[in-house]
Amino acid sequence: xxxxxLLPVALGTAVLCSFTGKKPAPxxxxxxxxxxxxxxxxxxxxxxxxxxxRTPNIDxxxxxxxxxxxxxxxxxICSPSRAGLITGRSQVRFGYEFMPDGSGxxxxxxxxxxxxxAQLLHAQGYATGIVGKWHLGTGDGFYPDQKGFDYxxxxxxxxxxxxxxxxxxxxxxxxxxxxxxxxxIAWTPRKGATAIREGREVVQDTGYLTFSLANKASQFIxxxxxKPYFLYLTFNAPHDPxxxxxxxxxxxxxxxxxxxxxxxxMIEALDDAVGQVLAQVKASGQEDNTxxxxxxxxxxxxxxRATDNYPLRGGKCTHFEGGLSVPFYVRYTGHIAxxxxxxxxxxxxxxxxxAAALSGATLPADRTYDGVNLVPFLQKGTLNKHPHEQFVWxxxxxxxxxxxxxxxxxxxxxxxxxxxxxxxxxxxxxDLSASHPKELKQxxxxxxxxxxxxxxxxxxxxxxxxxxxxxxxxxxxPI
Numbered sequence: 001x002x003x004x005x006l007l008p009v010a011l012g013t014a015v016l017c018s019f020t021g022k023k024p025a026p027x028x029x030x031x032x033x034x035x036x037x038x039x040x041x042x043x044x045x046x047x048x049x050x051x052x053x054r055t056p057n058i059d060x061x062x063x064x065x066x067x068x069x070x071x072x073x074x075x076x077i078c079s080p081s082r083a084g085l086i087t088g089r090s091q092v093r094f095g096y097e098f099m100p101d102g103s104g105x106x107x108x109x110x111x112x113x114x115x116x117x118a119q120l121l122h123a124q125g126y127a128t129g130i131v132g133k134w135h136l137g138t139g140d141g142f143y144p145d146q147k148g149f150d151y152x153x154x155x156x157x158x159x160x161x162x163x164x165x166x167x168x169x170x171x172x173x174x175x176x177x178x179x180x181x182x183x184x185i186a187w188t189p190r191k192g193a194t195a196i197r198e199g200r201e202v203v204q205d206t207g208y209l210t211f212s213l214a215n216k217a218s219q220f221i222x223x224x225x226x227k228p229y230f231l232y233l234t235f236n237a238p239h240d241p242x243x244x245x246x247x248x249x250x251x252x253x254x255x256x257x258x259x260x261x262x263x264x265x266m267i268e269a270l271d272d273a274v275g276q277v278l279a280q281v282k283a284s285g286q287e288d289n290t291x292x293x294x295x296x297x298x299x300x301x302x303x304x305r306a307t308d309n310y311p312l313r314g315g316k317c318t319h320f321e322g323g324l325s326v327p328f329y330v331r332y333t334g335h336i337a338x339x340x341x342x343x344x345x346x347x348x349x350x351x352x353x354x355a356a357a358l359s360g361a362t363l364p365a366d367r368t369y370d371g372v373n374l375v376p377f378l379q380k381g382t383l384n385k386h387p388h389e390q391f392v393w394x395x396x397x398x399x400x401x402x403x404x405x406x407x408x409x410x411x412x413x414x415x416x417x418x419x420x421x422x423x424x425x426x427x428x429x430x431d432l433s434a435s436h437p438k439e440l441k442q443x444x445x446x447x448x449x450x451x452x453x454x455x456x457x458x459x460x461x462x463x464x465x466x467x468x469x470x471x472x473x474x475x476x477x478p479i
Contacts, residue, residue: 030332031290032121032230032355033281035274036085038078038133038159038239039316041300041307042325044267049310052255053264057275058329061294064338065331066378070345072391073298076316076323077479078158079135080395081297081348086136086147086232087114088352088371092394095459099479100137102157102193108460109137110147115364117352118148118230124359127224130154131217132234138193143200149232153216157193159186160236162209162243172208174243175259180304181317181466181479186241208245210237210266214273218280225284230355233277238266240304245269263306288333291358293351296326303468313428317468317477319393319400319409320428336378345388345402350374368454392450396462396478401447408443413465413476419443 074084248265302315314320462478
C-alpha cells in the first residue's frame with residue numbers, strides 16, 4: 001500500500017463549508033486558543049484513567065467537544081515539540097532537534113526563517129498573545145514580540161519556580177526530587193531566563209504561577225473580545241519543581257505518596273485555572289466562535305517518579321508511546337462533533353493547519369507543512385477517517401517511525417531497535433523485530449528515506465546525553 005508522510009495539504013476555507021449540521025459562518029473568523037500543559041502525561045487526567053484527581057474543566061472539553069486517545073506530540077521533549085507546534089512543521093525540517101541553550105549565550109532557538117502561527121494569524125488581523133512558558137530561544141531575535149505576538153507574559157526557559165523567591169511553607173507544600181533531570185535548577189529562585197517577563201521587562205509575580213497565568217489569559221480574552229484573537233496559553237504545570245498551594249495538597253486524600261500528592265494537587269490547580277479561562281470565554285459571548293485546543297508538549301516525565309503514563313511504555317525523553325502520546329481535546333461548539341471520544345491518530349502539528357484554514361490564511365508555498373486541517377475529520381460522519389497514515393520523530397540518535405499500525409523505535413546510541421504492532425500492542429510489550437523481518441526492513445528503509453530527503457541537519461549540537469530508566473534498562477536520550 002502506498003503510504004504518505006505528514007505532507008502538505010490544501011488549507012483553503014472552501015472545504016469547511018461542505019459539511020452539514022454546522023452553524024452558519026459568523027461575520028468574523030473564529031478565535032483560536034491553544035492551551036498547552038507541560039509534561040502532563042497520557043494518564044494524568046481523570047478522563048484518561050487517573051482516579052486520584054478531579055479534572056472536570058479540562059475533561060469537560062471532551063463533553064462539549066472531542067477527546068482523543070491517539071494524539072501525538074511533535075517530540076518527546078519540551079522545546080523541539082513546541083517548535084513543531086508553533087510552526088506546523090516537523091522541527092527536524094529546520095534543524096530544531098535538541099534543546100536550545102537557556103543562557104542566551106549560544107543564540108540558538110526558533111530560526112527567523114520559520115513562520116509562527118502568531119505571525120500567520122497576526123497578518124490576518126488577529127490580536128496575538130502568549131501567556132506562560134516560551135522556551136523557543138533566549139535574548140534578542142527570540143523574544144515573543146519578534147515571533148508575532150502582540151502581548152506576552154512569560155518566562156524564557158524550560159521551567160520556572162511557581163512562586164517568587166524562596167517557597168513560603170506557610171502557604172505552599174513542596175518536595176525535592178533530586179533524581180529528576182532538572183531538580184537543581186528548578187529550585188533555584190527566578191533569575192535570567194526563569195524570571196517572569198511582560199514584554200521584555202522583568203516583573204515580580206507574587207502569586208502562584210498557574211493562577212497568575214490564568215489571570216493574564218482571562219484579561220487578554222476580555223480585552224480582545226471584539227476582534228479575532230489567538231491566545232497561546234502555555235502553563236508550566238505540572239512540570240517540576242513540585243510546589244502546590246496547601247489547599248490543593250489537602251484536596252488529594254487518596255494518595256499517600258507525598259510527591260504524587262503534590263503532583264496531583266498541581267494538576268487539580270491546573271484544572272481550576274483552565275476552568276477560569278473557559279468561563280471568561282463564555283462571559284465574552286464568543287464561546288461558539290472560539291476553537292480551543294488542549295494538549296501537552298510531551299508525555300509525562302516518568303523519571304521524576306510522579307507519573308508513569310500507564311498503561312503506555314516509557315515517558316518523556318523516550319520514543320515509546322508514553323513519551324509521545326498526550327492528552328488532547330478540541331472544542332469548536334456547533335462546528336465539529338461533541339461528546340465524542342476518538343481513536344483517530346492526530347498530531348500537535350495539526351493545530352497550525354487547522355487554525356490557518358479557519359482564519360482563511362494562505363500558507364507560503366516554499367515549504368512543507370506536516371499538519372492537516374482537522375475540521376473535516378471531526379464531523380459526525382467522518383470520525384472513522386484517518387488524518388495521517390505515517391508519523392516520524394527524530395532526536396539525534398533516538399527516533400521512531402509509525403506507518404499504519406506498525407511502529408519502529410531506534411536508539412542508535414544504545415544499539416537497540418524495536419518493532420511493534422500498535423493495533424494489538426499499544427503498550428509496546430512485545431518486540432516483533434525478530435519475528436517480522438520484512439516489516440522491520442521496510443520501516444527502516446522508509447525512515448532512512450525520510451531522513452535523507454526531508455531532514456535539515458541540526459542547527460546546534462545536543463548539550464549532553466540523559467539516561468532514563470525504561471523497564472529496568474537504561475535508555476539514552478540527547479538533550
